[in-house]
Amino acid sequence: MSLEGNYSPDEIEKKWYSYWMEKDYFKSVPDDREAYTIVIPPPNVTGVLHMGHMLNNTIQDILIRKARLEGKNACWVPGTDHASIATEAKVVKMLREKGIKKSDISREEFLKFAFEWKDKYGGIILEQLQKLGASADWSRTRFTMEEKLSKAVIEVFCDLHKKGKIYRGLRMTNWDPEAQTVLSNEEVIHTEENSQLFHVRYQIVDSDEYVTIATTRPETILGDSAVAVNPKDERYKHLHGKKVIVPIANRAVPIIADRYVEMEFGTGALKVTPAHDMNDYDIGQRHDLETIDVFNANGTMSEAAGFYIGKDRFEVRKLIVKDLKASGNLVEIENYRNKVGRSERTNAVVESRLTLQWFMSMKENSKEAYDAVNNGEVKFFPEHFQNMYNNWVKEENVRDWCISRQLWWGQRIPAYYIGDDIIVAPTPEEALQQAKEVTGNNDLTASDLRQDEDVLDTWFSSWLWPMSVFDGFESQEELAYYYPTNVLVTGWDIIFLWVARMIMAGYEYSEQLLGAEFVEKNGKFPFADVYFTGMVRDSKRRKMSKSLGNSPEALELIERYGADGVRFGMLSSGAAGNDIIFDAPHDEKTKKTLSESAKCQQGLQFCNKMWNGLKMLRGLEITTEKQSDEIENINQLAMKWIEEKYEETLAQIERQYETYRLSDSLMTLYNFIWNDFFSEYLELIKPAYAKKADGENKQLPLSQAAYDHAIDMYEKFMTILHPFMPFVTEEIWHQLRERKAGEDCIVSTYPKAKAYDKELIKKVDAAIAVISKVRSYRSERGIKSHLPLKLFIKNTEGAQVLLAEDGLKEAIAKRATIGEFTVTDSKDIPDTVSFVIGTEQFFLELPAATIDKVAELKKAKAELARLTGMEKGSLSKLGNERYVNNAPPQVVAGEKKKLADTQAKIEIAKEVIRKLG
C-alpha cells in the first residue's frame, strides 16, 4: 500500500476484516485464560442495521477488543432473535403479496415459508455488523428459534410449570388487533395523542331525565353494562339504583355507585364497559356486571355488538357519533389529549380484552432480581437506571408476565389438552404417557391430545440467552467457562422486556445448571455490569426510526466515512446512557435526512491526520551520526516528555474504562495523539531546513534514535486506539515496520498504566505556554513567524529550576523562533514587552514600532487589578480560622502557595506599570 494522498478507508477496511477472519482472531474456545464474555443483544432476524445497532455494537466491540489486547479469552457471541410478532407480520405480508392468505394454509406450510424467508434475509444484519468491524465469534452465531435453543425454552416452560410458576388463566389482556395476538404489558407503548371527548346523554328509565357521560371511545357504548357515579357525588345521589337506556343499543343498564369514579373528571358519570377497559372490568367484577365483547379479534364489531357488525372500530366511532347526533344524544364534543396504548411492533391501537392465556408469576423471581441489583451483584451504568428498574421490579408494582401469543412463528406451547385436563410435557410422547397416567386410560393415542395452538413470547426465549448460547441447558462445559458474562450492552428501552428478565433467569437457573459450589464462587447473575446506551435521536430529539425517515443510512455512512470514522462519530456524539443527538443534516428540499455527519467526518479526518503523520516520518532522511547538542537535547526532552504524557493518558483512559466512559476515553486519546504527539512532540523532533552550500534548502536528517523512538510511540498508541478504530490502527501498525506473521495490532499487548513524572509535564507545559505567548504577540503585531526574536527570562530560583531541564530552552527557541534566549538580572530591558508564565517573568524584544505602550499599560493594570482581587480572596480565606482549621491541610497549603505566587506576580505587575508609566 503506497502512502500517497489521503487516507481512504474503503479498501483498507475490507482487507483487514477478511485478514482477521482468516486468522480466526475472533474465535474463542475455552482455555486456561481468564474469559471475557459478552453476548450480543440479538437483533431481529429480519432487521437491517440502524443507528442504534451501530452505537451498541461499536461499544461491545471496543470492550471485546480491549479485553483481547489484554490477553483475556475474549468471546463475543453474536446471533439473532426470531422476533415472533415482527417476523410473522413480515411473512404474512410477503405471502399476501404472493396471493396466499395465512388462514388458507396450515401451520406447517406457514412455518416452511417463514424459515425460507429467514434463511434468505436472516443473515443480512450480521453481515452489516461485520462492515462496522464487529469482532464477534461468528462461528458461534445463534438464533433464538434454532433447535437447541427452542428445546431449552420448552424445558424451561415445563420446569417452571412443575414449580408452579406458570399458570393459565382468564385475564384482561392487551390485544393487538393487527397482529391478532395478545401482548405483555411491556409491549404496549402509551403515548399522549390528540383525541376527542364525547359527551353522550343516557336517558333514565321511566323518566325524562338524562345523565351525561364523557367518553373517548363511543364505539364501545354497545358494550356498556352500567353507568357508574361516585357514591359521594351529590349530583347523582337520587339516581342510585335506577336504570338508564344505552343509546343505539337501547338496553337498560343499572346506575351504580363506585369509588373509582372521579367526580371532577368529565361529568362525573362514567360508562362502564367491562369487556374493553381494565378499570371497567374491575368495576364489573365488583358489581357483578355483564361483560359484552363487542369487538372481533381483528378490531371489527362483533355479532354481540348488534350494530355496525363487521365494520372497523374506528370507522364505527365516526358512524356512531353521527347516529348519536341524529338522535340528539350527543351533547358536546371536546378536544382532548389522552394516553393511547399502541403495539410496540405493529403500532396498532391496543384493545383490552378478556382472554385465556398463559402467565408466569413474577413474585419470587422479581424479588431475586430486585436484590441482585440493589446489593450490587449486577451493576448498572449509568447508575440512575437502578431507580427505574426498582420501580418496575418491586413487589407492589410487578405484574405477572403474559407469555402466550396467538402466533405460529415461535416455540409452540408444550401444553396438551384432553377433556378438562392439561398436560404440560416437553414432547408429545411424554405428554401421551402422562395423559395415560392422569386419565387412567391406557388406550389413548397421540390424536386424542390437542396441543395448545399458541406460541411463546419471543422474550421467553431471549431471557435465557446468556445461558442458552452456551448450550447451558444440555451441557455445562462451556457455560461453566463463560458464565457469568462480563457486561451487557443494551438500550435502556428494553430494561424490563429483557434485562430484568435475564437477571431473573440467571437466578432461577444458574444453580440448577452449574451447581451450588459454582454459583457460590462465581455468582448467579448473568452479567456483572449492564451498560445502558442512550437512544439515538435526531436534532429535534425524536427517536430515529425508519417510519419517520429521520435516520441516516447506516451503511451509507460507513461507505462515506469508513467504519472507523463512523465509530468515532457515534462515540463522540454523547456520553454513556444519555440519549445521543446525531447531527445528520436535513435536505430542505426533499425533507430527507442525509447520510452525512460532521462528527463522522471528524473521525475520518483523524484517520487522515495519523496517516499523514506516518507519511512525514517515513519520508525523513535518517542518520546514525551524532547531531548538534542543541538537537540532541531537544530530542531527549521530547522523548522523555511524550513518554510521561503517554503514561498520564493511559492512566486517565483506564479510569474512564472502569466506569464505561468510553467517549471520554476516545477524546482523551484523540487529544493526546493530535495535540501532544503530532503538534508538540513531532514538531519538536522534526528536523529543520538548512541552506546547503549550493544554496538549496534541504531538510536535515533525523537521528536513528529519535526515529526509532517515534515509531515505538506510534506503535504504542495504535494498540490503545485499536479498540475504538480497529482498521486504521491495524493498517498503520503494519506500515510502521516490517511485521512477522501473526504480529498484528489486534493481538498486540495492551500496556498497564504506570506512575508518571508530573513535574516534567508541568515544566514542558510552562514551555508550551511561553511558546504560545510569543506567537500570540507575533500574531497581534503582525510579526512574521520566521523572524527570530530575542527572549529574556528573569533570573530567579524558579527560572533556574526550569532551565535546568536539558533541552527546554532549545525547545522554546525552536518552536517560537527565538534567536537569543538569555537569563537576565536586569529589571528593565528596552524595547521589550513583559509577561509572566507560572511565576517566571519573561521579556520579549519586539521591533520598537510594534510596541504599543498605552495598550501594554492598560493590560498590565488590568492584570494587577485581577491579581489584587485574588490576593484579597486568599488573604480573607487564610485569615479565617474556621477555614484554616476545617479545610484539609493540602487545600490550605495550596491556598498559601497560591497567595505567595499571587504576591510575587503583583510585584512584577507593579514593576511593569512603573516602567511603562
Added chain:
RNA sequence: GGGCGAUUAGCUCAGUUGGUUCAGAGCACCUCGUUUACACCGAGGGGGUCGGGAGUUCGAAUCUCUCAUCGCCCA
C-alpha cells in the same frame, strides 16, 4: 396520580464523594498564514452571572428547599 432525570459557551456535552487558576472539551465562529506530513492543515483569538430564587457551609456548578421549563418511566 406515583417516580426518575435534565437545565453549564452558538451547538452537543464533561465537570468523579463541596476545596489548588474550576468555569472546561469537541464542533462552530473570528483573525492571520498557502513554511517542504496533512487546508481533511497550522498559529492565534472571542464567547458562559453554571435555568431563577432562598438556604447550609470557612468555601457551592457540585448539598438542601422552592419555582420555572423540558424529557422519560410506571399507573
